[in-house]
Amino acid sequence: MRLKYYIIAIMALALTACSDFLEPDSISTFDTNYVFSNVDDARKGVNAIYVQFGVDGFRSRLSNNMTGNTDIERQSGWTSSGDRYQIWDLNALSSNGDLRQFWNAAYTAIRDANIAIEGIEASAALNSSDVLISKTMYHLLGEAYTLRAYWYSMLTYHFGDVPNVRLAPKAGNDFFLGKEDRNVILSQVIEDMMSIEEKMLWAEELPYGIEQVNREFTLGLIARIALQRGGYYLTPALNMERTSDYQTYYQIAKEYTEKLINLKDRPLPEDFRQVFLNNAKFVTPVNDDILFEVPFAIGNGDVGWNIGVTVQGGATASHNYGSGNNYMAIPPSYYYSFDTLDTRRDVTCAYYIVNTDFQEEFVNGGISNISQGKWSRYYLDAGPGASSAKGTGINWPMLRYADVLLMHAEAENELNGPTAAALESMARVRRRAFDSALWDEKVDNYLASISTSKEDFFDAIVNERAWEFGGEMIRKYELIRWGIYSEKMAETVQTLKDMADSAFEGTGPYADLPDYIYWKRNESGRFTVLNPNRKIAAAPDDTWTRESWLLGLRNEVTIYQEWITKDWRNYIDQGPKPGVARYIFPIPEEAVTNSQGVLANDGYGF
Template sequence: MINKKQFIQMKKIHVLFTVILIFLTAISCSKLEEDPASALVSEQYYLNQDQAIAAVTGTYRKLYETGQSLYNSLLQIGVEMATDDYEAGPRARNAHVRALSNLTHDASNDRMEQLWKQSYDAINASNVNIAKISVLSASQIDPTLQQRLINEVKFLRALHYFNLVRWFGPVPLVTSPVESLSPQELYVAKATEDAVYGLIIADLKSASALPNYKYYSESDKGRATAGAAKSLLAKVYLTRGDWANAKLLAKEVIDKEGYALFQDFADVFNIGKKNGVEHIFSAQFKGNSGYQGNSLASRSAPADIPGINGDYADALHSEGGLYKSFAVNDKRLPVTFTTGMVSPTDNKYYALNKPQFSKYYDETVVGNQGQSSKNTPIIRYAEVLLIFAEAENELNGPTLEARNAINAVRRRAGIDEVSVMETKDAFRELVFEERRKELVYEYQRWFDLVRRGATYYVAKLKAAGKTNASARHIHFPTPQRELNLNPNLSQHPDWINR
């Protein structure tokens, strides 16, 4: 995604953002009335085009920069564990992760803290970029590139707020850089969900002016594009139940942005085809390179096969029935799961007690899966087809258009296509089950369950044997640490006195 020069520049801006975050964390529990003369953001950094590019590149890395950052396992252990498809594996030793898996978590859960903290760290980085790049002159940066970079970080800001509002409900809405220690900047009250969605939609409309993905050079692949912005906006509208706009945006992506399904499902996770025709926006990983490997590969890999050295911290929740829901001839099945592996140490085959996830297993780093170079899709073309199918069904029932969209996904999987269906309800469930199988281990299940509402979520989890599930679990509690630090925050009503 980035070349060596950009990487060096990016590391500099990353250090700057890290210093800001550490400083804010250090002072947030003390009462300071003074307004320091020195701003928290360096005025000496954003001086030219290269620095602007590096700063934005550094903001992308906040999606996946460490082994437990947002799109490098935190969404799995902090969100997906609370679904019917996943559970804490034998080597998931963190009590907070196990609490999420068992739905016994509360506001003191450290994964909640990290979801909140890392999201707002990334949002502040986006806000800094927008503010600083916007004021650069034409002598400092090409105006076309300037606007492109601003729209890229608006896309990233929208993505983070979209996650936050779905996880926590009303959240603070911060659109300017935190540059002082004043209470007005540090102690922000929650905005309504409508206000947060208003910013998300506005940011994504701006980002829709980005170039088509084919515009980018090889070194810049993986950046936000017009197709990424429109696809995410379609998903926002779908989440809000705005079926007309969801269909409109999905159709525009399908007809105009030039994406397609890979013929072979396995190619979605083929390192040689990263950022290809189906990949609309992905978390970028590159092991053994000074960048960052995909920790999902290690977290899901077997721990008891000689030479594999997996962590097996993310496990299939068998009672949920996900594995058994696949047709035996579904081509996605052997890509998504493994039921046994040959040891690279003794060349013997070892059968597993139950299926384990294998989408991100990297054959080039056997024995060191923490260095997997497989990307994690954040949104891909198959999902856009399913968004269109769902929205069309909600508007007009299971029409030919809706069936054609889902059948493209099913045809690639090698399973029977959908013929005429009688009811909207039946087709809705069919789409949800298709999403479930197509998007396994891609951070989608919790979002899909909760947007159907508390009754749906609770019924699914209890049917899977997670009997602690209750209506409050369609949101996460506001982290207790944030409540302690910010006197203007209040707990989500569903979590008061819990």
Template sequence: MKKRLLYIIIALSGILGIASCEKYLNLAPPSAFDENYVFSNVPNATSAVLGAYDRLAGLQAYGSRLSLIYPYDSDEMVGVLNGTSPDNSSRDFSRYNLQPSNAQLTLPFEQLYAGVERANICIKNIPSMELYKNGTTQQQTSLKRLYGESLTLRAQFYLELVRNWGDIPAPFKPAIDLDNVFLEKTDRDSIYDKILDDLAVASELLPWRTTVPSDERITKGAAKALRARIALYRAGYSLRRDSRIMERRPDSLKYYKIVRDECADLMDHRDQHTLNPNIQAVFKEGIDSYKIDPYGEVMFEVAMARETDSNIGYYDGPRFYVPGNTALLGNGQIRIVPTYFYAFDSLDTRRDVTTAPYYNSPEYYKNVQTLVNMTSGKFRSDWITPRLSSSIQATGINWPLIRFSDVLLMFAEAENVINNGPTAKAITAFEEIRKRAFGGNVSLIGVTPTTKDGFFKALVNERFFEFGGEGIRKYDLIRWNLINQKILETRANLTKMRLRQAPYNNLPQYIYYKPSLSTVVIAGSLYKPTPIVAPVGFTRVNWIISLTDVFITNVAQLFQPNKNELLPLPQSAIDSNPKLKQDYGY
């Protein structure tokens, strides 16, 4: 079993003065005595840092909201489908019908800032500890790691805040040390630059993965990969407050070089992180089985506790039963956009890892669903081992933040920009992902483009296929300034599919599957018209014919370019800080 991070939630009201439900930046300051006590020895300091880790977990962070609601809709998957009216909650979130009072805004925003505050307290105090400079070698090594972890955690909290809200108040010291807790917005570029510098420091302090016990704590590879990711955001497009349009800064090349250098260093340490040879094993035998990936492909993941922290695999994925419960469980709320399913090559192994076209029976037989009810598949309930045994929604499945496949594709993207076209190393990195996807069969991967524009388009598609359902696609499209284009293309292609127009004109209107089997067995092909004669012993399911105008309209229904690339600030933040106001047309 996976070694779980033991979240020691300190009696925070008495020690660190933070509670998870505290209002944004309205934090009771800790006393000097309490800080001195907490940071007097390595075990206490470790507990404080684990308290900062804790703000990544839970339903208001990567256990649900930040992983399963915030990233949708996009051209790969959609969130909760519309009812008869706006709900000012998750449905409106998915349709980009956001108001500052939306129920899904406030608590994630506050939890991210609570994480920043906890990290700030650790960053302030750990380097000032007597043991940091004068302790034993083991104590100094442990404290340097804790300091590096704290810098990395703060960077992750700020990345999530900035990529969702843009310019935000950005305290880099504890609330007790601020002259005024009512902070104005800080330009996102300066936030990115600060955390990029922090991560450069952190990567020097943190150990490599194989030199420490195997668990979900941050190591050198995670910090370097996160630094590359943040540099990509810094180099990319972003919706700007002053112009209210999507813009890329003129110094973007500097940040692409950071991406390239960090990824190149990681690629030179394949003894620490490399691809798992089997993409399904990353999820089925790894994350969904509560195990650490033996290849180090999952470089940074958020640790969750079963029946406590995570709705991953319950809110999304195919529905299921548990022993002694006659109700169909799970929400199946992250639905596959049909054009995404058909964008995959039929021989790409990622298709059937990323998508799940069935619900589970009580015996875990596969009951194939209509095309528009196909769910995300990477965290599917029937892969969770040991199986879920109660109706409690908290599965405890970890959330992967960065995989090594992202390192390879970030490197390829940066090389393409820096060199005005793909280098041999960029093509090799790109094709390494393709080869795994096709089971190592080089003849199936196609011809890699060698022009800058062609290679970029290939990368856009490859990231589409590689990271489906991992909360990455929407943010990729935003940093490329492609989200509006891809939404419009998706609706147009869905309409072609519904009307049986090329290239979708030969797809089956209905499919037939074999019931009472633990695997999906389809009669005929998913890429050819429905058999004229119904096969004996098979059950018919609506397929292309299930696609409706209503479904098509629902996809990112109210998205407005140069507005919905960012979220409105929660109304509670506006109400509590007189220096804040809404921007971007909210």
């Protein structure tokens, strides 16, 4: 069942459209006591919080566009001064429209969450003698707490210290709030969720399953934000630090991942590809890998338009699937970090496109344009129209059970080293990645090799999360909280240079990788590559097309392709402080102006 939050008639609630949170809209003539006096209207009131997932500030910005560049996803921000390019290049101005849209979406969602929280907490229905009514109201309260926590997590990742709005807008409130310490905010939202999660419902108990916030997602989000709170963050002085109580939050992450594992464990589905195909097939299984996914209605959502395998469409195309591109490419350094037998690689990374004849062919741009293969409008059961582009309706996964298992392994290792429990959580994720006949070597022996120290196991966690979540656009947040953002960017650039040199010189650590690849369409018309893993002298016959591969990393003018030397330069040594990636962005000037002098863009080298 698909929850079409964005076409629910919430106008009847008079929870009106968004404006800057410093100038909130009136909640009009409807009294919140009435709105939250019964389950049906309270449900609509909470639905209002979800609306911001359907605006550009989330659906095509925050979710899958604003989170490059990393060691596993990249885009060339230096080629334009446009809003998204400024963000990719870590040099966004306070006038940046994408940041303004995100800011307004976040604070509108927070406003609507505050309205719902105050309304439900004051409602007699919360403690109704009718057990079902009371349970439903408590669950709705948990949804509101959880959604508010998500938006504050994102705000603090992108802007650092931000205004902490925890009251619904009403006459007499102070609407001109200054910045609150990000650690205070994160601690509060963690405590909020901890106080309510036991009264929430599991996805299988809810009418819309994983298309609405559920208890398992809340448990997972507690752990995710606890790791954020216990991790490193950028201070206004441009230092990466973490607080002295960081282990307290690793303990929370450990406890709440274990709580979910103990209460609602589930096997990871064996077919890794199917997890993401389900998004395009509008299939939403409960007790599966995805715990919560944003439910885009048909005509909404940009998955398969600006992320995923490219489809060339338009009025002259022979197919009905429309057009979709990929804003974020995958660097070959990531592609070749996979074990060649890891089934996740060819799900995550694709170097083919679908042309106007609805045939698969080699990707434009070759080695510089490997795409995120987990999604595509190409995977839809029916084309949405030859001239369609945005609005595919493909849902966006927000948290998976595999993430819970790896967070558990990470937290356990941080507190106690690579214990048997930490090893088993990682093993569960790796087992799905390899054929069972390979488990002795690829799971058991591998885990034994990285279980000798806390440091080795942490490095393995960094790698495993890359292989598991490529293209899901959460890597940036991990590199930040681990305090290794700049370090990993420098490592990526060096690896790409070494690959380029090996291809041209025929020696070096990557000399065996393909300088050229050979491809064709097989008997079923699918794109297939003869030599994805190794260099070969030539194809066996002329049915194969040869394309430059790692040789494409160099040229005669700049030696290394400019995207290698420029995509990450502001993350490494050309930002305000060499060795520190200034991932924090300026508060939008609209918010600064409307704050009447309370907010300012100070610190962080602004």
